[in-house]
Amino acid sequence: MANVAVIGAQWGDEGKGKVVDWLASRADVVVRFQGGHNAGHTLVVGNQTYKLSLLPSGLVRGKLGIIGNGVVVDPDALLAEIARVQAQGLTVTPDTLRIADNATLILPLHGAIDRAREAARGAARIGTTGRGIGPAYEDKVARRAIRACDLAEPDTLSRKLDELLLHHNTLLRGLGAETFEKQALLDGLLATAPRLLPFVEPVWERLDGLRRQGRRILFEGAQAVMLDVDHGTYPFVTSSNTVAATAASGAGVGPSAVGFVLGIAKAYTTRVGSGPFPTELTDDVGRMLGERGHEFGTVTGRPRRCGWFDAAMVRQAVKVGGVQGLALTKLDVLDGMQTLRICTGYEVGGTRIGHLPAAPGAQAAARPVYEDVEGWRGSTRGARSWAQLPAQAIKYVRRIEELVEAPVTLLSTSPERDDTIMVRDPFQD
Numbered sequence: 001m002a003n004v005a006v007i008g009a010q011w012g013d014e015g016k017g018k019v020v021d022w023l024a025s026r027a028d029v030v031v032r033f034q035g036g037h038n039a040g041h042t043l044v045v046g047n048q049t050y051k052l053s054l055l056p057s058g059l060v061r062g063k064l065g066i067i068g069n070g071v072v073v074d075p076d077a078l079l080a081e082i083a084r085v086q087a088q089g090l091t092v093t094p095d096t097l098r099i100a101d102n103a104t105l106i107l108p109l110h111g112a113i114d115r116a117r118e119a120a121r122g123a124a125r126i127g128t129t130g131r132g133i134g135p136a137y138e139d140k141v142a143r144r145a146i147r148a149c150d151l152a153e154p155d156t157l158s159r160k161l162d163e164l165l166l167h168h169n170t171l172l173r174g175l176g177a178e179t180f181e182k183q184a185l186l187d188g189l190l191a192t193a194p195r196l197l198p199f200v201e202p203v204w205e206r207l208d209g210l211r212r213q214g215r216r217i218l219f220e221g222a223q224a225v226m227l228d229v230d231h232g233t234y235p236f237v238t239s240s241n242t243v244a245a246t247a248a249s250g251a252g253v254g255p256s257a258v259g260f261v262l263g264i265a266k267a268y269t270t271r272v273g274s275g276p277f278p279t280e281l282t283d284d285v286g287r288m289l290g291e292r293g294h295e296f297g298t299v300t301g302r303p304r305r306c307g308w309f310d311a312a313m314v315r316q317a318v319k320v321g322g323v324q325g326l327a328l329t330k331l332d333v334l335d336g337m338q339t340l341r342i343c344t345g346y347e348v349g350g351t352r353i354g355h356l357p358a359a360p361g362a363q364a365a366a367r368p369v370y371e372d373v374e375g376w377r378g379s380t381r382g383a384r385s386w387a388q389l390p391a392q393a394i395k396y397v398r399r400i401e402e403l404v405e406a407p408v409t410l411l412s413t414s415p416e417r418d419d420t421i422m423v424r425d426p427f428q429d
C-alpha cells in the first residue's frame with residue numbers, strides 16, 4: 001500500500017501532528033480532509049515548536065500540503081497562520097500549499113452563531129472551540145455555503161450573502177446576538193480573494209496526477225473517532241466525519257487510495273470540552289496526568305480532562321474507523337506510576353457491555369470495568385527502540401494491542417520528532 005491515513009482514535013489531541021510530521025519524511029504530499037481550525041497540532045522539532053491548525057503538518061518538512069474539499073476554511077485564520085509559520089522560517093507559497101476550489105469557507109458570522117448558541121445552551125453546552133465549525137458545515141449541507149471558488153465571482157458572492165444573511169441574521173436576532181451587514185462581509189471577502197485565490201485549484205486533479213506518478217500521499221485527520229458526527233459521543237462531537245473513510249470523500253479520491261489506516265491513541269485518555277468520559281479521573285491521579293502530559297488545549301488553552309486508557313472505546317474506534325495499526329503516544333507520561341488501569345468494558349444498569357452505547361442516557365450511565373496492570377520503574381522518555389523500554393512498559397503495550405484488536409505500529413516517547421519507535425513502516429504495509 002502506498003498511502004497512509006492518520007486519524008485520532010480517542011477524543012482528539014492524541015499527537016496526530018507529531019506522528020504526521022514524523023511520517024511526512026516518507027511521503028510526497030500531506031492532505032487535510034476534514035475539520036478546520038478547531039484542530040490544534042503541536043510539532044516539536046529541535047528547539048522550534050510549531051502550532052498548526054489548518055496547515056497540513058507536512059509543511060514543516062517542506063512537503064506539498066493540500067487542504068481538501070472536506071475542510072472548512074476560515075480565510076482570515078488561514079492567512080494569519082501562514083504569517084505565523086512564515087515568521088518561524090517556513091515558506092508557504094502556492095508551490096507548497098493548494099486549497100480545494102470546492103472547500104467551504106467559514107465567515108465571521110459562523111463563529112458568532114457558534115458562540116451565541118453555546119451561550120444559550122448554558123450548562124448543556126458542547127464546549128465547542130467557538131470557531132464556527134458546526135455552523136459552516138451546516139451551511140454546506142444546507143447548500144448555501146460560500147466556497148473557495150466563489151471568491152473569483154463577485155456576483156455569486158453577493159447573491160450567496162443575501163441568502164446566508166436572511167438565514168443567519170434571523171437566528172442571531174433570535175439569540176439576542178449582533179447581526180451582520182452584507183457590505184462589510186462582501187468587502188472582507190473581496191479583500192481576501194486576491195490573497196487566497198492563488199492557492200485555489202481543483203485538488204482532486206492534482207491528487208489524481210500524483211497518484212498516477214506513484215507518489216505517496218499522507219492523509220492527515222483532525223479531531224478523532226469519538227468526536228465523529230456519526231460514530232462519536234453525539235451530540236458532544238464535532239460536525240464532520242473523522243473516520244478514515246472521509247479521507248476519500250474529503251480529498252476527492254476513491255476509497256482504495258486511502259491506504260493503510262493508522263489510528264493514534266494516547267497511552268491514557270484525554271478530552272477537552274463537555275460530554276461523557278467513563279474513565280475520567282477527577283482526583284490527584286487525573287491532575288498528575290494533566291501536569292505531566294501538559295494537557296492544555298492547543299487552540300483554546302483549556303485544561304484537558306484526563307483519565308485511564310479506555311480499551312473498549314479505542315477498540316470501537318478501531319472498528320468503525322477502519323484502523324489497521326495503532327500509534328501509541330505519551331507512554332512516557334505514565335513513567336513511575338505504580339499501578340495502571342485499563343478499561344475493558346462498561347456496566348450500564350447492572351449489565352456488562354463491551355462498547356460505548358449510542359444513547360446519551362446510557363452513555364452517561366456507563367461505568368468503567370477496569371483491569372489493573374503493574375506500572376514500571378524505569379523511564380520510557382525519549383526511547384527510540386524496544387530495547388530501551390522497561391519490560392513492564394512493553395507488557396502494557398502488548399495488553400493494549402490485545403484489547404483494542406490492533407497491532408501497535410508506532411510508539412511515541414516524547415514530543416520531540418525523533419523520539420519515535422517504528423515497529424512497522426505503515427507505508428510498506
Ligand code: GDP
Nearest residue numbers: 013014015016017040041042330412413414415
Ligand atoms: P493532535 O491534535 O492530535 O495533533 O495533538 P496535540 O498536538 O493537540 O496534542 C498532543 C500534545 O502532546 C502536543 O503537545 C505534543 O507535543 C505532545 N506529544 C506528542 N507525542 C508525545 C509523546 O509521546 N510524549 C509526550 N510527553 N508528549 C507528546
Ligand code: IMO
Nearest residue numbers: 012013038039040127128129222223238272273
Ligand atoms: P485536534 O485535531 C480535541 C472538540 C471541542 C468540542 C467538540 C466540538 O487537535 O485533535 P467544534 O469546535 O469542533 O464544534 O467543537 O469537539 N474538539 C476537539 N477536541 N482536539 C481537537 O482537534 C478538537 N476539535 C474539536 O472541544 O468538545
Ligand code: MG
Nearest residue numbers: 013040041298
Ligand atoms: Mg490537538
